[in-house]
Amino acid sequence: MNQNDLINTFVPRKYDFIELEKDLNFLLSQYPFLNLNCIGSTVLNKPIYEIVFGCGERKIHWNGAFHANEWITSCVLMKMTEWLAQTVSNENLPYHKEMLELYNQITLSIVPMVNPDGVNLVVNQEIENEEYMNFVTKINEEYDDFTGWKANIRGVDLNNQFPANWEIEKKRKKPKTFAPRDYPGDFPLSEPESIAMYNLANERNFDLVVALHTQGREFYWGYDHLEPSISAVYAKYFSEVSPYKAVKTIDSHAGYKDWFIQEFRKPGFTLELGKGINPLPLSMFDSIFSETFPILLYSLFNLEGGNLKSR
Incomplete structure (x- = not known):
């Protein structure tokens, strides 16, 4: 199966929160079977959106833009969402029957932009809130270039916020206070964005999650020897259908996947x-999407027993 079998209307572009909302409105108008939820709010009170595709028992979750300057991951997820919606809704398209069957077997949760405040800062190089604009400029050492910014608008790295050996990350991370990147916060789950993602996973009890970041052309699939044996099966499939290297573990803690x-x-x-x-x-979007497409697609299938099947 190839993503080029469909011509998506999604256009990759500098993608801030306003552009995300435009595309969400378009998708909901074209594909009313999609559901949109607000799972929480950011520091600056922007909604954190979740798209829900499918109505089945198996529960999958994808997310993007935990890190502000990795906003291209939001574009990947929005294009993938449109691909799925198009395929399910148009019986004349290739793989319609297969995807319609899958639609009835899974419930896919997609949070395309976990960190809208940070994304807005990176994409636009400014935010409207004067108080926080002064704050981020100060902790950015008065530089007005925010392209290296990974954190939320309070200077906390959202992917270092989760209670999985958080104390280790807190002790060894170089920034000891709010910073453009890497600061894990004063305590786990101190930020509204990380709380929203924590609550979402606890409420839904997902069967599998995929978090999109950049960069490296690899993926991590283990943590502290706690991952189930089926994770290795998925890792094998993912590495076979894409050029991405499978890496079981790295010396890192407190991430969402961890x-x-x-x-x-x-x-x-x-x-x-x-x-x-x-x-x-x-300019890299097309190649990134082509490499990521099969991994996201295969993540929707149940690989228990080592065989590709939808249930």
Whole structure:
């Protein structure tokens, strides 16, 4: 199956929160079977949106833009969402029957932009809130270039916020206070964005999660030897259908995927899309999407027993 079998209307572009809302409105108008939820709010009170596709028992979750300057991951997820919606809704398209069957077997949760405040800062190089604009400029050492910003608008790295050996990350991370990147916060789950993602996973009890980041063209699939054996099966498939290298573990803690594996003992994956310096240029989008498409697609299938099947 190839993503080029469909011509999507999604246009990759500098993608801030306003552009996300435009595309969400378009998708909901075209595909009313999609559901949209607000799972929480950011520091600056922007809604954190979740798209829900499907009505089945198996529960999958994808997310993007935990890190502000990795906003291209939001573009990937929005294009993938449109691909799924188009395929299910048009019986004349290739793989319609297969995807319609899958639609009835899974419930897919997609949070395309976990960190809208931070994304707005990176994409626009400014935010409207004067108080926080002064704050981020100060902790950015008075530089007005925010392309290296990964944190939320309070200077907390949202993917270092989860209670999975958080104390280790707190002790060894170089920034000891709010910073453009890497500061894990004063305590786990101190930020509204991380709380929203924590609550979402606890409420839904997902069977598998995939978190999209950049960069490295690899993916991580283990944590502290707590991952289930089926994770290795998925990792094998993912590495076979894409050029991404499977890496079981790295010396890192307190990430969303780490916590999910620790808490639920279910498959969790962090995909590092593309290769280069963040934020990756939009000129790389087509190749990034082509490489990521089969991994996201295969994540929707139940691989128990080592065989590709939808249930």
